[in-house]
Amino acid sequence: MIDFVGADGNHWLPSTSTCYRYLVVTNEAGELIRGDVTDANCPTRMVLDRIGDRWTVLVVLLLRNGPMRFTKLREGIGVAPKVLTQTLRALERDGLVIRTVYPEIPPKVTYELTELGHSMRAPIDAITEWAELNVTAILKAREAHDAKTES
Helix, strand or coil: CCCCCCCCCCEEEEEECCCEEECEEEEECCECCCCCCCCCCCHHHHHHHHHHHEEEEEEEHEEEEEEEEHHHHHHCCCCCCHHHHHHHHHHHHHHCCEEEECCCCEEEEEECCCCHHHHHHHHHHHHHHHHHHHHHHHHHHHHHHHHHHHH
16 A cells, blocks of 8 residues: 655555545554544545446446456446446456456456455445335436426
8 A cells, every 4th residue: 555644644545536635544553444434534435436436336246256358347237448447447456356367369358356356245235136126216206306396
């Protein structure tokens, strides 16, 4: 982990954006401790940014049963190649996905979840189940809201 120590002795961790950094909360030994998502300066926000990314959940869902090639992932998600590449690189950087290149012609590349990536399966499965069970209610609520605001 690359961090910067400020003049005040605090450790700062670069965020996924180049515009700002997060304060890293450490214990007396300098080890990162549990974050506080309600603290605007906590690096936990970076984790939520990754999980809340538009394509991360779908990538994790597709990779939960094992390695996949780029084309199969793209077909399963229905996303532009550039966007999928950016998502996979970010997931790889965060230690959630492993990219394996096989020395073949043409080159074969697969993506699979790391142990940390697999640990996201249960919460993502729960969110997916909730979304699938409640999509009808949400669509009805939207329709009711839109009808109310249009009149």
